[in-house]
Amino acid sequence: MTAKRADTMDLQQRLSSNPLLVIARIRETGIILVILLLVLAVSLRSPSFLTLSNFRDILLNISILIIVALAQTMVILTKSIDLSVGSMIGLTAMMVSFIIKQYPEFSPLAAILLGMAVGSVLGLFNGLIIAYGEVPPIIATLGTLSIYRGMIFLYSGGTWINAFEMSKSFKLLAKGTILGVPHLVYIAFGVSVLVYFLLNHTRLGRNIYAIGSNPDAAQFVGIPKKHIIFAVYLLCGIACGLAGVLWASRFESAQTNTALGFELQTVAASVVGGVSISGGVGTVPGVLLGALLLGIIQNALTMIRISPFWQLAIQGLLILLAVVVDNLISREMQRSVRQWNR
Amino acid sequence: MGEYLFELREITKRFAGVEVLHKVSFNLRPGEVHALLGENGAGKSTLIKIMTGVYQPDEGAIILDGREVRFSNARESQLAGIAAIYQEPSLFPDLDVAENIFVGRHPLKAGGRVDWHRIYREAESLLTSLGMQLNLKRKARDLSIAEQQMVEIARAFSINARILIMDEPTSSLTLNEVAELFRLVRRLRDEGTAVVFISHRLEELFEIADRVTVLRDGYFVDTKPVKDVTREELIRLMVGRKVSSMFPKQEVQPGNVVLKVEGLTRDGVFKDISFELRKGEILGLAGLVGAGRTEVARAIFGIDPPASGRIFIDGKEVRITSPRQAIALGLAYVPEDRQTHGLVTPMNLISNITLPLVGRFSHFGWLDQRAEINFALSMARQMEVRAHSLWQRARELSGGNQQKIVLAKWLSTRPRILILDEPTRGIDVGTKAAVHELMSRLAGEGMAILMISSELPEILGMSDRIIVMREGRITAQLGREEASQEKILHYATQSLEEEVTR
Numbered sequence: 001m002t003a004k005r006a007d008t009m010d011l012q013q014r015l016s017s018n019p020l021l022v023i024a025r026i027r028e029t030g031i032i033l034v035i036l037l038l039v040l041a042v043s044l045r046s047p048s049f050l051t052l053s054n055f056r057d058i059l060l061n062i063s064i065l066i067i068v069a070l071a072q073t074m075v076i077l078t079k080s081i082d083l084s085v086g087s088m089i090g091l092t093a094m095m096v097s098f099i100i101k102q103y104p105e106f107s108p109l110a111a112i113l114l115g116m117a118v119g120s121v122l123g124l125f126n127g128l129i130i131a132y133g134e135v136p137p138i139i140a141t142l143g144t145l146s147i148y149r150g151m152i153f154l155y156s157g158g159t160w161i162n163a164f165e166m167s168k169s170f171k172l173l174a175k176g177t178i179l180g181v182p183h184l185v186y187i188a189f190g191v192s193v194l195v196y197f198l199l200n201h202t203r204l205g206r207n208i209y210a211i212g213s214n215p216d217a218a219q220f221v222g223i224p225k226k227h228i229i230f231a232v233y234l235l236c237g238i239a240c241g242l243a244g245v246l247w248a249s250r251f252e253s254a255q256t257n258t259a260l261g262f263e264l265q266t267v268a269a270s271v272v273g274g275v276s277i278s279g280g281v282g283t284v285p286g287v288l289l290g291a292l293l294l295g296i297i298q299n300a301l302t303m304i305r306i307s308p309f310w311q312l313a314i315q316g317l318l319i320l321l322a323v324v325v326d327n328l329i330s331r332e333m334q335r336s337v338r339q340w341n342r
Numbered sequence: 343m344g345e346y347l348f349e350l351r352e353i354t355k356r357f358a359g360v361e362v363l364h365k366v367s368f369n370l371r372p373g374e375v376h377a378l379l380g381e382n383g384a385g386k387s388t389l390i391k392i393m394t395g396v397y398q399p400d401e402g403a404i405i406l407d408g409r410e411v412r413f414s415n416a417r418e419s420q421l422a423g424i425a426a427i428y429q430e431p432s433l434f435p436d437l438d439v440a441e442n443i444f445v446g447r448h449p450l451k452a453g454g455r456v457d458w459h460r461i462y463r464e465a466e467s468l469l470t471s472l473g474m475q476l477n478l479k480r481k482a483r484d485l486s487i488a489e490q491q492m493v494e495i496a497r498a499f500s501i502n503a504r505i506l507i508m509d510e511p512t513s514s515l516t517l518n519e520v521a522e523l524f525r526l527v528r529r530l531r532d533e534g535t536a537v538v539f540i541s542h543r544l545e546e547l548f549e550i551a552d553r554v555t556v557l558r559d560g561y562f563v564d565t566k567p568v569k570d571v572t573r574e575e576l577i578r579l580m581v582g583r584k585v586s587s588m589f590p591k592q593e594v595q596p597g598n599v600v601l602k603v604e605g606l607t608r609d610g611v612f613k614d615i616s617f618e619l620r621k622g623e624i625l626g627l628a629g630l631v632g633a634g635r636t637e638v639a640r641a642i643f644g645i646d647p648p649a650s651g652r653i654f655i656d657g658k659e660v661r662i663t664s665p666r667q668a669i670a671l672g673l674a675y676v677p678e679d680r681q682t683h684g685l686v687t688p689m690n691l692i693s694n695i696t697l698p699l700v701g702r703f704s705h706f707g708w709l710d711q712r713a714e715i716n717f718a719l720s721m722a723r724q725m726e727v728r729a730h731s732l733w734q735r736a737r738e739l740s741g742g743n744q745q746k747i748v749l750a751k752w753l754s755t756r757p758r759i760l761i762l763d764e765p766t767r768g769i770d771v772g773t774k775a776a777v778h779e780l781m782s783r784l785a786g787e788g789m790a791i792l793m794i795s796s797e798l799p800e801i802l803g804m805s806d807r808i809i810v811m812r813e814g815r816i817t818a819q820l821g822r823e824e825a826s827q828e829k830i831l832h833y834a835t836q837s838l839e840e841e842v843t844r
Contacts, residue, residue, distance in 0.1 A: 201458075219415070
C-alpha cells in the first residue's frame with residue numbers, strides 16, 4: 001500500500017508538470033484569465049467599455065443565453081445535443097406574443113408559465129423520439145429544428161408582433177429592474193442556481209454525469225438511461241419555453257426569425273466553458289464563464305466597431321479552439337494515466 | 343423452498359439467432375462460494391449478465407428464494423440483493439471514488455437531496471473495513487487498474503448483497519491484494535452471502551471455492567464439490583472434446599526466418615516478447631483473453647508501436663510505426679473484431695475487397711471500375727464467398743462469409759507475413775474448415791502465418807509451433823509434438839506468483 005502511495009504522488013507530480021494537464025485542472029481559471037486580458041485590451045481602446053452601465057448591458061445580453069446554455073449543457077453531459085433550441089424559443093415567443101396581443105391584461109407570470117408549458121411539449125417530443133425512438137440526437141433535433149421553425153410560419157402566417165401590440169407589463173417582464181438590476185439577470189441567476197442544484201445535489205443530476213461518463217457501466221449499475229435522456233430533453237424544452245417568453249419581452253417583438261441560429265451560441269458557451277462534447281464533464285460555473293466570455297466579445301466588437309459579421313466567425317473559432325484544447329487534454333490525460341498504470 | 347437461494351434452470355440465450363447458452367442450469371446455496379469455470383467463450387459472462395438482469399433469457403427460469411423472478415434491468419437485480427463485479431471496467435471515469443461506489447443509488451436526504459456527507463462517510467468506513475487506502479476525492483480516470491478494481495469491489499460490497507458475483511476479480515491484483523480479497527470473501531461467506539466466483543487461475547478456485555460448475559461452448563458440463571476434483575480433471579471437463587482431424591495443416595519444410603521479434607515491450611501490456619517466424623510456418627499464439635496477444639500483434643503491425651524491442655524482417659531490422667509501412671513490408675493483419683476493424687460493413691463486397699488496393703485501380707484519380715469488379719470477383723470465387731451478389735453490403739453476410747471477405751481483402755495485398763487474430767471466432771463449422779484449409783494452402787505456398795487463437799483445438803491442429811502467453815509474457819514455447827491442451831492451459835492459467843515460488 002505504501003508503494004501505491006508513492007505512485008499516486010508520482011502521478012500528481014506528472015499532472016502538474018504537464019502544462020496541458022494544468023489547464024485541465026484549472027479550466028475555469030483559464031477562462032477567467034482570457035476574460036481579464038480581453039477586458040484590459042478593450043478598455044484601453046474604448047474607455048466606455050469599463051463602466052457599470054456597460055457591464056449591466058453585457059449581463060442583460062447574456063442572461064437568456066445562460067438559461068439556454070445551461071439546458072444545452074445538461075443535454076451535452078449525456079453525450080447528446082439539442083439543435084432545436086433556437087426554433088423552440090422562436091415558437092414559444094410567437095405563441096405567447098399572440099396571446100399577449102389578444103389579451104393585453106394577460107399576466108406576465110401566467111405568460112411565463114404558458115411559455116414553459118409550450119416548451120415542455122416541444123421538449124417532450126424531442127425526448128420521445130430520441131430516448132424511446134432511438135433516433136440519433138443530431139438527426140432528431142435537426143428535424144425538429146426545421147419542424148418547429150416551420151410551425152412559427154404556420155402559426156403566425158408570416159406576420160410578426162411588434163412592441164405596440166404588447167402590454168407594458170409584459171415588456172417590463174424582462175427589462176424592469178429591482179435595485180437597478182434587470183429582472184432578466186435575476187431569472188438567469190435563479191436558473192443557474194437551480195441547474196447547479198440539480199446537477200450536483202439530485203440523483204437525476206448525478207445520473208446525467210454517469211451516463212455521459214460511461215453509458216455501458218450506467219446500464220450495469222441500473223441507471224434508467226432512457227428515462228434520463230428523455231428528462232434532459234424535456235428540461236431543455238422547458239428552459240427554451242421560458243427563454244422564448246423572456247426573448248419576446250426583452251426585444252419587444254416576435255418574428256419568424258426570432259432566435260434563428262441561437263443553437264450555435266448555446267453550444268459555444270457550453271464548450272468554451274469546459275463542457276466536453278463527449279459527455280460527462282462540465283460545470284455550471286464554467287458555462288457561466290463561457291457565456292460571459294461570449295457576451296464580452298460581442299460587446300467589445302461593437303465597442304471597437306468591428307463588423308458584426310466577424311462575431312459569427314469569432315464564435316465559430318472559439319468553439320473549434322475549445323474543442324481542440326479539450327481533445328488535447330483528454331488525449332494527454334489518457335496517455336499519462338496509461339503510462340502510469342503500466 | 344429447498345436448499346437453494348438462487349437457481350437458474352435450463353437457461354437458453356440467443357444473440358442474433360446464434361445460441362450462446364443451451365439449457366444451462368446453475369444453483370447457489372447460501373453461504374457458499376460457487377466457482378464458474380470454462381474456456382473463453384464458454385458462456386460464463388453471458389450467464390452472469392442474465393443473473394444480474396443486464397440480459398434476459400430467451401428460455402428457462404430464474405428462481406430466487408423459491409419464487410420465479412424476472413429482472414428487466416440491473417437495478418431490479420440489485421434491489422433483490424444481487425451485486426456484481428464485471429470483467430469490463432464499469433467505473434465512471436469522470437466521477438470520484440466515493441461517488442463511483444454509490445452511483446445509481448445515491449443516498450438521499452429528506453427532500454430528495456443527495457446526501458454527500460453520507461456518501462463520503464460510508465465510503466470511508468467501507469474502504470477502511472475492506473482494508474483499502476484510496477483518496478475518496480480522486481477521479482476514477484486517475485486510478486490504476488488495480489485501484490479501479492478495488493473500487494468495483496467496494497461498490498459490490500456496499501450493496502450488502504445476499505448474492506455477490508465476481509467475474510475475474512483477481513486478474514489485475516497483486517498476491518497481497520488477492521489474499522486480502524479472499525479474506526473478505528470468506529468473511530462474507532461465513533455471514534451467509536452466496537458468492538459466484540469466476541477466475542482462470544485454477545489454484546484460486548481450489549483455495550476459495552466450495553463447488554464448481556463447468557461450462558463448455560455454452561453447454562452445462564457438470565457441477566461438483568471442489569474437494570472431489572483435481573486440477574487435471576477440471577481442465578479435462580473444460581476442454582472436453584477430442585482434437586479432431588478438422589484441422590488439416592500440411593507438413594511443410596519451414597524455410598528462412600522472415601520475421602524475428604526481440605524483446606518487444608510495452609510497459610504493463612506485454613514484456614520481453616521474442617520469437618521467430620519462418621517461411622511456410624504457422625506459429626500459434628495461445629493464451630487467455632487479456633494475456634496481451636492482440637496487443638503484440640498490433641505492435642508488430644505498427645498500430646500501437648512498442649516502447650522498446652526490435653523487429654527484423656528477412657534479417658534486416660525495421661522500425662514499423664504505421665500499418666501503411668507494415669503493408670509495404672509485406673505484412674497483413676486480420677483483426678479479431680471484424681465488425682469494427684476488419685470490414686466497412688455498410689459498403690458492398692467489391693469495395694471491401696479492393697479497399698487496400700484502390701491505388702492499383704485508379705488512374706489519375708479515376709477508378710477503373712471494371713478492373714476492380716473483375717478482381718473482386720476472382721478473389722470472391724477463390725475464397726468461395728457465399729453472397730447474392732458482389733453489390734451486397736458486407737453487414738448482410740454471415741460471420742463466416744464476412745471473415746472470408748476480410749481474408750480476401752488482405753490476401754489481395756499479397757502479404758508474405760500474415761497475422762490472424764482469432765480467425766474462426768463465431769463462424770460455423772463448415773466455414774471454419776474452409777478457413778483452415780486456406781491457411782494450410784497459404785503456408786504451403788510459403789506464407790508465414792502468426793495465428794492468435796483462444797480455441798485450443800485450433801491451436802493444436804493448425805500450428806507448427808506454439809507460443810503461450812500469460813499476463814503479457816511468453817510462458818512457454820512448444821513444438822507441435824509436445825503440445826497438448828492440458829499443457830497449454832497449464833502455462834496459460836498458472837499464476838505468476840506460483841511460478842516464482844516454485
